[in-house]
Amino acid sequence: MRSRGAGTRTQLTKLEELLRELRVEEVMTRRLVSVSGDFTMAQVKELLRKHRISGVPVLEGEALVGVVSIEDVTRALEQGEMGAKVRDRMSREVITVFADEPAVEAVKRFAHTKVGRLPVLDRGGKVVGILTPGDPVGRAFRVMDLRYREQEQQRWQQKGLGLEDLLGEGASLVLRFRVQGEDFAGAGKASVQAKRVLGRLGLDPGAVRRATIAAYEAEMNLIIHTRGGELTLEATPHSVVVEAVDKGPGIVDVEQALQPGFSTAPEWVCEMGFGAGMGLNNIQSCADEFEIESEVGRGTRVRAVVHLSQSGRKDRLNR
Amino acid sequence: MRLQDIKVQLEAEQVAGSPRPELEIKEACAADLMSDVLASARPGSLLLTGLTHPQAVRVAALASLAAVVFVQGKEPLRDTLVAAEESGLPLFVTQLSLFESCGRLYQAGLRG
Numbered sequence: 001m002r003s004r005g006a007g008t009r010t011q012l013t014k015l016e017e018l019l020r021e022l023r024v025e026e027v028m029t030r031r032l033v034s035v036s037g038d039f040t041m042a043q044v045k046e047l048l049r050k051h052r053i054s055g056v057p058v059l060e061g062e063a064l065v066g067v068v069s070i071e072d073v074t075r076a077l078e079q080g081e082m083g084a085k086v087r088d089r090m091s092r093e094v095i096t097v098f099a100d101e102p103a104v105e106a107v108k109r110f111a112h113t114k115v116g117r118l119p120v121l122d123r124g125g126k127v128v129g130i131l132t133p134g135d136p137v138g139r140a141f142r143v144m145d146l147r148y149r150e151q152e153q154q155r156w157q158q159k160g161l162g163l164e165d166l167l168g169e170g171a172s173l174v175l176r177f178r179v180q181g182e183d184f185a186g187a188g189k190a191s192v193q194a195k196r197v198l199g200r201l202g203l204d205p206g207a208v209r210r211a212t213i214a215a216y217e218a219e220m221n222l223i224i225h226t227r228g229g230e231l232t233l234e235a236t237p238h239s240v241v242v243e244a245v246d247k248g249p250g251i252v253d254v255e256q257a258l259q260p261g262f263s264t265a266p267e268w269v270c271e272m273g274f275g276a277g278m279g280l281n282n283i284q285s286c287a288d289e290f291e292i293e294s295e296v297g298r299g300t301r302v303r304a305v306v307h308l309s310q311s312g313r314k315d316r317l318n319r
Numbered sequence: 320m321r322l323q324d325i326k327v328q329l330e331a332e333q334v335a336g337s338p339r340p341e342l343e344i345k346e347a348c349a350a351d352l353m354s355d356v357l358a359s360a361r362p363g364s365l366l367l368t369g370l371t372h373p374q375a376v377r378v379a380a381l382a383s384l385a386a387v388v389f390v391q392g393k394e395p396l397r398d399t400l401v402a403a404e405e406s407g408l409p410l411f412v413t414q415l416s417l418f419e420s421c422g423r424l425y426q427a428g429l430r431g
Contacts, residue, residue, distance in 0.1 A: 026338040146337055146407040185398065188377035192406070195381055206362075209383050213357050216381050273370040278354035285358070 016104070018140045024106050025099040027139035028120045028129035034059045035068065037087030041076040044068055044086060057119045057127055058090050064119055064127050066090035096121050099128050103136040153200055166201065172236040173201070179219055179244075181228040184272065191216035194233045203235065204308045210286040211240035211306040217279040217286075218244035218302050224269050225249070226300070242287075242304045250296040258284070258292075320344050320429050322386055322409060325365065328423045329413040331388060335400045336409035344385055347429050349421050353378045360384060365429075367420050371395045376402040376410065386410070390417045 034057045035044060047056065048070055055069030068090040076082055076089055097106045097118045106118055110133045120129040167173060175197060177190035195212040199205065215233055222229045222244055229246030251257045257264075258280055265275025280302075284290045287304035294300040323340035326333065347365040350356050353374055356366060362383035368375050371393045379387045380402075386409040389395055395403075395410065403410040413420055425431075 022338065026333075030332055030334060142404060143337060185373070188374055188381070192377050192380055205383070209362065209381070212381050216378070217354070217357065272372055273351050273353045273368075273374065276352050276354050278352075278358060282354055282358050 014144060015137070015140055018144060019104040019107060019136060020102050022103040022136070022140060022143065023099065024097050024101050024103055024120055024131065024136075025129065027103045027106075027136045028099070028131045029135065030129045032057075032127065032130060034127065035086055036060060037065065037085060037090070039086045040082065041068075041073055041084050041086065041089055042082040045073045045077075045082070048073065054132075055117050057094070057130065058086055059127060062126050064094060064096070064121065064125070066092045067094050067117070067119065069116060094119060097131065098123060103140065106131050107136050149200075153202065167237075169237070172234050175233045175235075177219075177231045179222040179228055179231050181223060181226050183223055183228075184269075187220060187223045188216055190231055191219050198233070198235055198240065201235065203240070207240060207306050207308045211242055211304075214283045214286040214304040214306065215242045215244075217282045218242060218304070220274060221279050221302070222246055224265050224275065229299075238308055239288075240306045240308070242283075242302075242306070244302045245299065247299040248297060250298055250300055251292075251294040252296055254292055254294055320424075320427060324427070325386075325388075325424065325429070326411060328427050329388060329411070329415055329420050331411040331413035334395060334410050334412050335403035336386070337407040339386075339409055342385055342409075344429065346431060347421070347424055348431055349417055356384075357382055365424075367417060367424075369393060369417060371399055373398040373402045375399065376406065376408055380406040380408055384408075388413055388420065390415060390420050 033047065033051050033053060035047065037058055037060055055067055057064055058066040058068055068086050072089050076084055095109060095113050095115050095118060097109055097120055099120050099122050109118060118131045119127050120131060122128050175194050179190060191212050194215055195208060198208045211233065215231060219231050222231065226246035226248065229244060232243045234241040256262055260281045261277040263275050263277030269275040283302065283304050288307045289305035291303040321340060322342040322344055325344060344365050345363065346361055347367060348356060348360040349367040351368055351370050356378050360366060360382050363385050366379050366384050366387045367390055369390050371389050373396065375387060376399055388411045390413055392412060392414040
């Protein structure tokens with residue numbers, strides 16, 4: 001498998017490059033859990049359990065004075081000294097890394113010292129974060145993945161391929177999502193996913209943006225107002241058609257529902273930044289064609305068509 | 320204004336997303352109402368908001384915004400961080416209020 005070996009090598013080189021390029025502060029964890037020397041070992045045990053971590057830096061004021069880890073806790077437990085103060089049980093020789101050093105320096109330090117964590121200092125000596133051994137490489141892979149996706153998208157756009165080239169004239173691509181009523185936690189996932197797919201196909205980014213904003217508002221409406229329904233996006237060489245269909249409760253007065261600011265959304269929705277009565281208006285203003293039909297007790301169907309710009313991939317970002 | 324300059328102006332820290340210090344930001348918008356963001360924010364804008372729900376990140380991704388700043392030192396929910404990592408959208412937290420954040424960025428030359 002020569003080709004595969006070569007691929008792995010290329011990826012390793014890229015990873016090394018990236019670890020040199022990224023700085024420690026870009027791969028570290030910033031949400032810092034720390035203790036003071038006055039904590040008891042029992043308190044440390046609780047803290048480690050609660051945050052599911054294996055060690056914490058010990059600070060006096062802003063100064064780093066030591067590290068206390070799960071091993072120290074275990075030893076105290078065995079010796080029946082869980083009431084002992086952290087300052088008497090911590091390791092005082094702390095290996096650290098500076099925030100502006102390349103991430104690869106942290107990787108080296110982990111390899112050479114076998115410590116389980118590295119407190120990260122700024123040049124003033126203040127602790128600004130912490131690193132565990134998996135952080136630098138894990139983070140670098142994520143960055144690599146993102147960049148790959150972006151490049152892939154650019155390649156599509158540069159080739160100037162349209163959907164016709166992919167599917168053949170007359171064919172279309174349909175994305176269909178089931179949307180659960182009141183599933184606020186998952187809200188928007190379908191539309192974000194749709195944007196990713198349509199974007200990767202290299203369709204006109206401005207049109208994709210308008211279509212998926214319309215899809216998002218429609219998705220929110222399904223979640224806020226209905227028992228659930230179906231959201232579809234159909235991409236053809238000339239347009240993206242967004243359709244949301246539900247089985248009720250239906251809209252009493254469609255004219256009124258289309259008025260900006262008119263809302264029947266419950267309070268819990270408003271507290272989360274929605275329900276301002278702009279959803280249908282946003283769909284309308286994103287769409288080149290818009291239809292809505294609703295019957296109380298039967299359900300609602302919203303259809304929005306966004307035309308792809310004639311020049312193919314020419315951007316029409318400002319609608 | 321570069322994303323790095325905005326970070327400095329707001330004394331903010333990046334909590335998720337791709338590091339893009341050199342990204343050029345020309346416009347910003349501030350809102351807690353996500354429909355307002357979708358209706359008015361132009362692509363490439365910075366979003367300042369107090370809404371730390373994952374929806375803030377999803378809305379920003381859909382509207383093709385450049386980055387999101389959570390004001391008032393609000394801790395993003397775990398799902399919010401995950402959503403930002405998935406989309407690569409840079410996410411910042413500042414201790415400053417929404418008013419103060421907007422004021423500083425406006426004074427530094429950023430417009431809405």
